[in-house]
């Protein structure tokens with residue numbers, strides 16, 4: 001069957017879009033510049049460890065993700081996080097448990113009495129406007145400065161490599177900002193969703209796979225109906241004959257294709273380069289999207305050399321702690337067979353928008369810095385038996401400034417270019433969950449356009465915020 005859709009970029013954004021299209025019987029081809037599909041997601045087995053270059057787990061509440069995992073036949077390979085594991089934050093230079101239930105919250109040393117009272121007053125705070133509001137502004141307004149400094153800062157720094165003073169609340173906390181809009185209060189909204197509407201919500205499920213996250217991308221890539229062409233780098237795209245023509249290079253020369261529908265799932269700077277000849281303004285809007293560099297340092301350490309019980313998922317670090325790490329996942333506690341027997345695998349995240357210069361340091365220097373932080377926190381003695389460093393110089397897109405306004409401008413440029421879509425992690429969420437979900441939405445729009453022969457209806461839908 002003639003290819004109907006070309007997807008440029010074989011990371012999870014491109015692969016999931018291809019998979020959803022293939023489910024609809026659409027002939028789809030993916031061009032991936034690297035020699036393997038998966039993009040940033042990559043699991044490596046070495047010296048008895050299973051490490052992740054980027055995404056380590058999937059935090060899911062979307063039925064679309066369950067459906068994809070199930071149809072890929074991966075249910076039996078799922079490794080679930082034990083929900084009873086503690087979550088920690090660094091507070092007063094110590095690992096401090098994050099309370100997950102109201103009684104524990106009231107007893108927690110994490111927040112002072114005024115902070116707890118402030119939290120309880122949240123339902124009485126009038127609803128505000130979110131337009132252009134930063135995470136700091138939003139959390140300070142709803143929950144107070146202390147909860148921002150101790151907790152939300154750590155979440156934004158540790159999971160998004162970002163800065164709450166710069167990140168746009170509606171872009172990075174869409175579910176929380178929606179709670180305020182719908183219920184006038186975050187705490188009331190959570191209560192109503194959890195207690196009153198319990199049956200309607202899809203429970204969050206945190207998991208990886210026995211082969212690591214690589215198993216997911218490889219399973220998608222080898223699904224029937226998807227043609228993956230690795231080692232092909234798209235070099236130019238242009239509109240032609242009511243569709244799009246793409247050219248690419250590979251080790252065996254140049255190639256080209258003409259398709260009715262084109263999806264760009266490349267990082268923003270690459271999409272900018274590919275599009276600037278077609279639409280200079282769109283190229284500029286994409287070029288201005290910034291990324292945080294993120295480093296990942298894996299440490300294999302003898303369990304007996306770590307005094308801490310490792311009874312949690314790991315910990316996050318707010319910027320005021322001035323540590324070298326943004327977060328730490330205890331992978332050997334989270335999932336089985338991540339480290340050899342009697343060894344622990346700790347995965348540390350460094351760099352981010354707070355400390356981009358860290359990625360320039362040598363592996364030895366980084367390891368020393370990270371160990372200096374970890375030793376007093378977790379009472380570690382001796383040296384690690386295994387060290388592995390991965391550097392992503394363009395790690396995560398930063399949803400900074402008036403980000404939704406930027407996306408709206410991108411959307412209006414796309415309105416003039418039927419048959420073209422953008423689906424990548426700089427739009428509507430960086431997580432693997434959101435990438436799979438957005439893949440489905442993109443595929444729906446592409447399929448509808450193919451059916452109607454009319455391609456100019458989808459961009460608005462694609463950029464509509466989801467919660």
Ligand SMILES: Cc1cc2nc3c(=O)[nH]c(=O)nc-3n(C[C@H](O)[C@H](O)[C@H](O)COP(=O)(O)OP(=O)(O)OC[C@H]3O[C@@H](n4cnc5c(N)ncnc54)[C@H](O)[C@@H]3O)c2cc1C
Nearest residue numbers: 009011012013033039040054055056057233234425431432
């Ligand atoms: C360190 C780190 C930890 C993370 N941890 C988690 C986590 O635990 N859970 C979670 O849900 N998410 C996590 N994420 C986020 C998640 O992994 C990413 O947002 C997601 O994998 C990005 O997928 P993507 O397809 O949008 O982009 P990418 O993976 O960057 O894929 C883009 C692809 O485009 C290809 N490409 C580029 N140029 C061209 C060209 N000209 N022609 C053809 N192909 C091209 C690239 O080779 C690449 O394969 C993490 C991210 C990082 C960096």
